[in-house]
Amino acid sequence: MAVARFKDLCVDVNCLSAMTEFWGQALGLTAPADNPSVLVGDTPEKTVWINQVAEPRTVKQRVHLDVHTGAIADLERLGATVQRPITDEQHWAVLEDPEGGELCGFVRDGVPAYRLMELVVDSADPEAQARWWAGVVGGDLGHDDANPWYWLENVPGLPFPYWVFVPVPEPKTVKNRIHWDVTAADLDPVLAAGATLLRPKDDEIGWHVCADPEGNEFCVFLPPTPIQE
Structure with a gap:
């Protein structure tokens, strides 16, 4: 049984204004006038925090994020740079955002208003990672024997279809610039599942910072503590 639920995404950036504009247009989200560091959609789960x-x-x-687009040139006009174009063997383009972060563009005849297609996580053991996260947040495990990656779909609360884990040879060396948040009724079941507590909730932050078995950071938000009279 799942012990947490997907909450939202967070993206680390250097230039807050430029990257909020880029990701807002790339994902089909908007920034409220009173809070330029967050992008919002028509449901709370579509929220993306832009952290400077x-x-x-x-x-x-x-x-990295994979996005729907009407044309790769549309992403280039926003400030992305193509690193590997679409080919007969690869039906998506690999790009860099204005600060060099990777994303992939998938060209569609009809582009949905919300353009985030999937969240992709590099993994030493993609099957183990996918199974671990399925145990934490639920969803169905997917795999095609013709390809080395695994994915989750039908994850409760996930506002995009797929959460994909792909094999890579290199180990994780630095803090991820994109991470996700979850909500949970209690932190202990998340830790019992195999998460590592990196930083507990304190006077500066209202959430617990954790890492999954391969070190990917994620934040756990718990219900508010009742005020004692």
């Missing part, structure tokens, strides 16, 4: 950080991107991102 000092450290620049230094290595290939271990987590």
